[in-house]
Amino acid sequence: MPGDLISAYLAELDHLLPAGLAEEIADGLAQACEHHLASGLSWDDAAQAAVAEFGDASRLAAELTRHAPGRRAARCLLASGPAVGVCWGAALIAARAWTWPVPDAARLAFGTALLMVVAVLASAATSQHSYRRTRLAVPASVGLITLDMTMITAVLTVAPAVTWMLAIAITASLTRIGLAATLVPRVLAR
Amino acid sequence: MKAEAQLLKGHLDSLLLATLEAGPLHGYAVMEALRQAGGSRLDLPTGTIYPALRRLESAGLLDGSWSVVGGRKRRTYSLTAAGRRKLHGDRAAWREFASTVNSILEAAPCPAT
Numbered sequence: 001m002p003g004d005l006i007s008a009y010l011a012e013l014d015h016l017l018p019a020g021l022a023e024e025i026a027d028g029l030a031q032a033c034e035h036h037l038a039s040g041l042s043w044d045d046a047a048q049a050a051v052a053e054f055g056d057a058s059r060l061a062a063e064l065t066r067h068a069p070g071r072r073a074a075r076c077l078l079a080s081g082p083a084v085g086v087c088w089g090a091a092l093i094a095a096r097a098w099t100w101p102v103p104d105a106a107r108l109a110f111g112t113a114l115l116m117v118v119a120v121l122a123s124a125a126t127s128q129h130s131y132r133r134t135r136l137a138v139p140a141s142v143g144l145i146t147l148d149m150t151m152i153t154a155v156l157t158v159a160p161a162v163t164w165m166l167a168i169a170i171t172a173s174l175t176r177i178g179l180a181a182t183l184v185p186r187v188l189a190r
Numbered sequence: 191m192k193a194e195a196q197l198l199k200g201h202l203d204s205l206l207l208a209t210l211e212a213g214p215l216h217g218y219a220v221m222e223a224l225r226q227a228g229g230s231r232l233d234l235p236t237g238t239i240y241p242a243l244r245r246l247e248s249a250g251l252l253d254g255s256w257s258v259v260g261g262r263k264r265r266t267y268s269l270t271a272a273g274r275r276k277l278h279g280d281r282a283a284w285r286e287f288a289s290t291v292n293s294i295l296e297a298a299p300c301p302a303t
Contacts (some may be wrong), residue, residue: 024265025240028218035222067241069248069250070288186248 005047006033009057016061017131028083028117031053051117073183074124077137077144080176081118087172091165100158110150117143138187141180148173202234204240204280207251207273214255214268217243242269251276 006029013022030189032053036046054060065071127133152170157168209215209223221239246252251273257264269277 020265021240023263024217027259027262027264028221028236028240029218030262031216031218035218060237063237063241064244067245067248072248095237126222172293 005051009051009054012057013061016058016129017064018135021064021131025060027055034066058129061131065127065129065131065134068127068131069183069189070124070137070187071127073187074121074134074137074140076183077141077176077180078121078125079117080179084148084169084172084176085167087165091163091169094165095159095163097159102154102158110147113143114147117147135187138184141187142183145177145180148177201284202238203246203251204277204284206239206242206246207269207277207280208269210252210269210273211277214266216264216266220267246273 003077009029010022010026011027016022017025029050032050036049038045041049042166064162117140120143124134124140125134152173155166156162162170205224206220209220209227215223217236217240220243221234221236224234225241243252243254247254247267250270252267253270254265254267257266
């Protein structure tokens with residue numbers, strides 16, 4: 001049954017891809033079907049030829065996932081981690097940040113939140129087959145922006161003085177906030 | 191054949207940009223245009239075309255827009271100014287490369303000494 005074949009293919013795409021992408025492929029599949037019908041094939045053969053032309057649905061979804069903007073955004077933000085981390089680490093050690101009046105619970109909460117954000121970013125960055133998982137880059141980016149802003153606010157509030165090393169670390173965080181804020185709309189747009 | 195497919199993939203972006211130079215097209219029309227221009231040698235799989243179109247759009251080289259045709263949602267791609275510049279650059283680089291390779295391949299063999 002050609003209708004069943006096409007429906008099953010589209011149902012699999014709907015399951016694997018976001019609505020916009022699945023609709024784009026569905027339109028292409030319908031056009032492929034029409035093209036084969038116009039060339040003289042029967043409905044059955046046209047549907048089979050169209051599905052064969054588009055190939056395995058999971059492979060197509062995996063290829064689209066590999067180029068997903070969320071995956072690229074997550075990789076980009078993860079790549080910024082070591083540089084920003086080194087800036088903050090060096091600045092906090094130099095400023096003897098452990099002597100600042102910050103509750104241990106707050107330090108622990110910040111560290112835990114940072115690890116969670118990194119884990120979610122890593123999950124989005126390494127997604128091979130799930131396009132939806134690449135969209136985890138959005139909440140992770142919002143989390144990263146929040147953490148960077150928290151860090152900057154905390155330093156400006158409790159540090160006895162803003163040293164040049166702290167100024168560099170703050171600049172690094174502000175740059176990353178700008179990067180994340182630029183990437184989020186791109187991921188949401190697709 | 192495998193080597194030819196790899197060679198094609200290396201030029202996929204330029205081929206897609208060139209296909210869209212004349213005007214906006216949707217994904218399947220891009221595939222058809224490539225097939226018509228290059229015959230079976232340019233019969234690239236869907237798994238290559240659609241992701242590449244999305245990637246070029248993300249890179250700002252293509253602009254994608256939705257319309258409704260015959261009750262179906264359709265995404266159409268057109269070249270952006272950056273895409274047009276990239277195509278001109280790729281075309282110039284290809285002409286120079288092809289000219290160099292041609293001058294070597296088509297040259298008369300040197301007499302044996």
